[in-house]
Amino acid sequence: MKKKKINKKTPTRVHAFRCTDEVWSQLKALAKECGISLNRYLTETGLKHHPRQRLTKEEVDALNSLVYARTDLIKITSVLSKKTDEERLPSMCISIGFYRNLSIMLIMTS
Numbered sequence: 001m002k003k004k005k006i007n008k009k010t011p012t013r014v015h016a017f018r019c020t021d022e023v024w025s026q027l028k029a030l031a032k033e034c035g036i037s038l039n040r041y042l043t044e045t046g047l048k049h050h051p052r053q054r055l056t057k058e059e060v061d062a063l064n065s066l067v068y069a070r071t072d073l074i075k076i077t078s079v080l081s082k083k084t085d086e087e088r089l090p091s092m093c094i095s096i097g098f099y100r101n102l103s104i105m106l107i108m109t110s
Contacts, residue, residue, distance in 0.1 A: 019027075031041035034051040044051050055063065 031038045033053045035054040
């Protein structure tokens, strides 16, 4: 796959604005939550784009566990597709039971 070539343009203008210390603190906190600089945050919100907050460590861990579970299901599917119907049935019952227990555990922890 060919990578996209990104041409970054260097900023050519400087703009200043006045605000209270409270507003300045709020803007800095919002930019930090999104994981971007204050300048980038103000530019994005000024262009009507609303940057998203970064995921917390717990959310990243949950997302990673879902990715691993999906990978396991893909592996199981590829193994089962190579087996005959008689060989496939016991394997499917075991894997379905495992993922049912996994989903119950995930629901209980959240």
